[in-house]
Amino acid sequence: MSWVAKPLAGLLIDITGVLYESGVGGGWAIPGSCAAIERLRAAGYGLKFCTNESRITRKHLVELLQTHGFNLTINEVFAPPPACVTYLKEKNLRPFLLVHPSALSEYSDVDCSNPNCVVVGDACEVFTYENMNKAFRVLIHGDQPVLISLGQGKYYKEDGELALDVGAFSVALEHATGVKPYVIGKPSSVYYKAALKELGVAPEMALMIGDDLVNDVGGAQSCGMRGVLVRSGKYRESDEHHETVHPDGIVDNLAHFTDILLKHQPRAHLV
Missing domain, CATH: 3.40.50.1000 (HAD superfamily/HAD-like)
Known part of the structure; x- marks a missing residue:
């Protein structure tokens, strides 16, 4: 659990594969992810939802997520x-x-x-x-x-x-x-630094959680953040044995991540 050993103030959260699974008809929410977001908010963590989604506008993406029960705003989505x-x-x-x-x-x-x-x-x-x-x-x-x-x-x-x-x-x-x-997008350092600037959190106080080992985890780590991989979305077992990218943690899903984080850090370490 090295990723919770140091204080955290902000979280960058991937959308597809972490909040919901993509599919015809709008896909479906990953069990526990809606409640996890609200728990993280209540604990004071700054949240930015970072996605490479370029098929639809942010407005339509937020509307889609709202149909799945997520309470997000356009300004929270970084695309x-x-x-x-x-x-x-x-x-x-x-x-x-x-x-x-x-x-x-x-x-x-x-x-x-x-x-x-x-x-x-x-x-x-x-x-x-x-x-x-x-x-x-x-x-x-x-x-x-x-x-x-x-x-x-x-x-x-x-x-x-x-x-x-x-x-x-x-x-x-x-x-x-x-x-x-x-x-322009993950894993670009320009993308991550801009997201952190909007969030107002330093890299060492931030963590990225996603289902893409290279673009989510590796991209975040290259900018000085911690990166946690979920076993949902496009995760594959081979991701756990990658030659060059090694996640700071691996969790089953966002709900599992939230359980661990709030057990060790019940409140965000705001500065």
Whole structure:
């Protein structure tokens, strides 16, 4: 239990695979996760819900979670699309958007004419050969091509089955063009530092809990946080024997995590 040996003030919590399981029709809440969130709030822990979800807007994601009984607000959800829009405007970039149609409204005030960069999100069925080829041509013909990847996950779990995630497609474009993706989302240190800044908690006083060993746990650890892996979501037994990433703790689910944390630290160590 080394992860509870030192004080904690804030928690970064993954959404899909930790709060709920994704699926057709909206998925389902993981047993005990709703109550766990309320227990953590009552104990005074600062919470930020960190996700690489780029298929739907934060508003729709919060509404979905509310149907499962979660009491979350949009400001508590930290997701790649808003950060991506800020980056595009700062750099005067005009994107070819290879994203899911349900998420297009996030980019409504971005200039997409005559694209000089590519943004790759979890586009699902939009990942056609035609669209991948359009993205390829923007990059291969650009003078200073920019490839933005909204996360770097290899796969996620939906309806009990693993499915290819955005990282597989951004790496394919990198392989074809030689353009290395700029990652906005987990496991990027920029993403984690921005989330911690919003939460107002120093890395050594924070912990990330997620079902992705590399992007959740490894990404957090590289920024000086603790990382705990759950055995829900896309967890696989082989994650416990990874060559390079070793979680600070492994728990069955968020409810199990909360039981352990509140047993050892009944109240957050606020500064």
